[in-house]
Amino acid sequence: MTELSEEERKKILESAPVGTWALMIMVGASMVVGWLFLYYGVFLPRGMLN
Amino acid sequence: MHIDPLEKKWAQISLGICALFVGIIMLDALFHSVNAPSNVETINSATLHLSEEFAEDNLGVEVDDDGNIIVRMVAGRYSFFPKKITVPADTKITFRWVSIDVVHGVHIPMTNMSTMIIPGFVAEVESSFPKPGDYPVLCNEYCGLGHDHMWSKIDVLEKDKWRALQTSSKGVAK
Numbered sequence: 001m002t003e004l005s006e007e008e009r010k011k012i013l014e015s016a017p018v019g020t021w022a023l024m025i026m027v028g029a030s031m032v033v034g035w036l037f038l039y040y041g042v043f044l045p046r047g048m049l050n
Numbered sequence: 051m052h053i054d055p056l057e058k059k060w061a062q063i064s065l066g067i068c069a070l071f072v073g074i075i076m077l078d079a080l081f082h083s084v085n086a087p088s089n090v091e092t093i094n095s096a097t098l099h100l101s102e103e104f105a106e107d108n109l110g111v112e113v114d115d116d117g118n119i120i121v122r123m124v125a126g127r128y129s130f131f132p133k134k135i136t137v138p139a140d141t142k143i144t145f146r147w148v149s150i151d152v153v154h155g156v157h158i159p160m161t162n163m164s165t166m167i168i169p170g171f172v173a174e175v176e177s178s179f180p181k182p183g184d185y186p187v188l189c190n191e192y193c194g195l196g197h198d199h200m201w202s203k204i205d206v207l208e209k210d211k212w213r214a215l216q217t218s219s220k221g222v223a224k
Contacts, residue, residue, distance in 0.1 A: 046162040
């Protein structure tokens with residue numbers, strides 16, 4: 001593993017966390033899509049209880 | 051208290067997602083008139099066996115004069131009675147559930163059937179079975195030590211097969 005210079009380290013720390021954002025968006029979006037599928041694709045077609 | 055900005059954003063996204071889900075459910079309930087099950091019909095649980103409707107001979111499947119299918123079931127520690135019934139697939143069925151002892155719940159996988167059975171009340175739910183097969187009927191409300199063994203079975207047949215079975219069993223009864 002190469003050692004990072006102080007300048008490189010600072011650059012990484014100050015730049016936008018693109019990977020984290022991508023991961024957050026992927027997790028959030030897949031959760032929403034999964035929920036919508038269960039609600040509209042499985043739960044509602046089985047009929048309401050009144 | 052210091053919260054990392056990224057963590058704060060993630061918390062906001064999570065709360066936003068929760069708000070979206072609750073909003074969808076509430077709007078759906080509002081526009082499709084979805085209510086909690088509210089069939090307030092009382093019955094004396096101690097004398098079910100003497101009642102006309104839930105006497106032993108009247109339990110199970112009944113087809114009324116208009117062709118509606120009504121299923122009467124009794125829940126008691128630790129089974130649903132009758133243990134096995136046969137109904138047609140893809141047909142509206144009205145289930146009427148009562149309890150002879152404590153609070154039970156009923157869940158039939160792959161259908162909308164999921165309700166509590168409270169002693170003293172009749173739980174009425176309309177349901178249908180999408181395709182033929184064996185469906186388990188499970189208690190989903192802890193009712194005692196034998197709760198995990200509380201189940202019965204619904205045998206779902208094709209409409210034609212079920213009609214033929216009904217006709218032949220009526221013939222045998224005559």
